[in-house]
Amino acid sequence: MGNAPSPRETDRPPDPASNQFLQRDRLRKLLQVAKGHHRALILTHDNPDPDAVASACGLAYLLGQCAGLSTTAAYGGIIGRAENKAMLRVLHLPIQPVSRVEHQPRDLVCLVDTQPEVGNYSLSSPEVPQLVIDHHPARPASLLASFHDVGGPAGATSTMVTQYLRAARLIPGPHLATALFYGIKSDTRDLGREYEPADIDCYNWLFPLIDKPALSRIEHPSVPARYFAAYHRAYERARLHGGGEAVVADMGEVYVPEIVPEVAERLVSLEGLRWSLATGSYKGELYLSLRLNDRRVNAGKLVREVCAPLGGSAGGHGAMAGARIPLRGRSPELLANDIFATFLRAFHLRPGPGTPLVPLEP
Numbered sequence: 272m273g274n275a276p277s278p279r280e281t282d283r284p285p286d287p288a289s290n291q292f293l294q295r296d297r298l299r300k301l302l303q304v305a306k307g308h309h310r311a312l313i314l315t316h317d318n319p320d321p322d323a324v325a326s327a328c329g330l331a332y333l334l335g336q337c338a339g340l341s342t343t344a345a346y347g348g349i350i351g352r353a354e355n356k357a358m359l360r361v362l363h364l365p366i367q368p369v370s371r372v373e374h375q376p377r378d379l380v381c382l383v384d385t386q387p388e389v390g391n392y393s394l395s396s397p398e399v400p401q402l403v404i405d406h407h408p409a410r411p412a413s414l415l416a417s418f419h420d421v422g423g424p425a426g427a428t429s430t431m432v433t434q435y436l437r438a439a440r441l442i443p444g445p446h447l448a449t450a451l452f453y454g455i456k457s458d459t460r461d462l463g464r465e466y467e468p469a470d471i472d473c474y475n476w477l478f479p480l481i482d483k484p485a486l487s488r489i490e491h492p493s494v495p496a497r498y499f500a501a502y503h504r505a506y507e508r509a510r511l512h513g514g515g516e517a518v519v520a521d522m523g524e525v526y527v528p529e530i531v532p533e534v535a536e537r538l539v540s541l542e543g544l545r546w547s548l549a550t551g552s553y554k555g556e557l558y559l560s561l562r563l564n565d566r567r568v569n570a571g572k573l574v575r576e577v578c579a580p581l582g583g584s585a586g587g588h589g590a591m592a593g594a595r596i597p598l599r600g601r602s603p604e605l606l607a608n609d610i611f612a613t614f615l616r617a618f619h620l621r622p623g624p625g626t627p628l629v630p631l632e633p
């Protein structure tokens with residue numbers, strides 16, 4: 272045994288997560304595009320989730336350290352979910368509403384966790400994003416960007432950004448590491464859904480670097496009374512269809528748009544359920560979220576098909592997807608009902624009133 276040659280890098284099974292040559296090559300291309308510029312705006316999708324926020328901050332760090340750019344990370348919409356607000360506050364993340372930085376000069380626009388065609392980000396000027404990093408399925412328009420790394424395989428954009436930091440031999444500080452870690456953790460539901468080997472690899476790499484008490488404070492935030500009222504209303508209005516294989520809930524007007532995906536996520540854990548759908552209106556738009564336990568259906572594709580004719584912008588992938596549709600004078604209740612009927616038909620169920628999830632008390 273003493274003479275056995277030690278295993279070389281090339282003897283190991285190929286692992287997309289630690290394919291260092293590929294990563295270094297991608298990093299080189301990214302920096303090549305970045306280096307001709309001075310001031311970068313890094314934009315997430317509207318109402319960003321932890322993965323989007325962390326990716327933006329991570330890319331800002333990378334571009335600052337490795338390409339000497341001055342960077343601004345920004346988001347459209349609001350950050351409303353209690354965990355996401357806590358993430359910004361506890362970690363002091365350098366990201367701000369795009370309305371505050373819109374007029375700052377810049378010569379490079381970057382997109383993270385979304386892509387040019389999706390339309391769910393707030394850029395009022397006609398600039399075309401030139402640097403796009405996103406784990407969602409590749410859209411044709413992204414290929415026009417000077418640099419694009421889209422489609423993964425990764426369960427989170429934070430994983431892709433972490434891979435760039437690693438390729439650049441940068442060690443993120445505890446706050447950025449915690450943000451990226453939480454981005455991966457929340458997008459993959461604790462590495463339990465739609466995760467790839469790369470996610471596990473980066474999660475493990477980040478773990479020793481994170482601020483554990485800070486993470487705990489983010490994951491267990493205090494919530495306003497309106498939060499319980501919104502849940503109460505959602506449960507009260509939730510209707511079962513197809514003998515319990517589907518649940519739909521129109522939450523009415525919501526105080527933050529993020530509570531819609533949160534409720535869809537909660538409802539999909541119902542025993543025996545194939546899919547859940549939640550809707551809620553916020554500032555003239557109807558938000559909807561679909562969650563699936565059924566692997567045979569692609570949530571992202573289905574939501575895009577349903578929402579495109581209604582003038583909505585949609586995003587998502589296998590088991591989770593969401594959209595927002597401008598109301599344009601339409602009644603949110605009627606629009607939600609139309610949408611429920613469309614989804615029921617798509618899943619071969621008969622549209623109708625269904626039965627209440629929580630039987631009303633006499």
Ligand SMILES: [Mn+2]
Nearest residue numbers: 322384428458
């Ligand atoms: Mn994501």
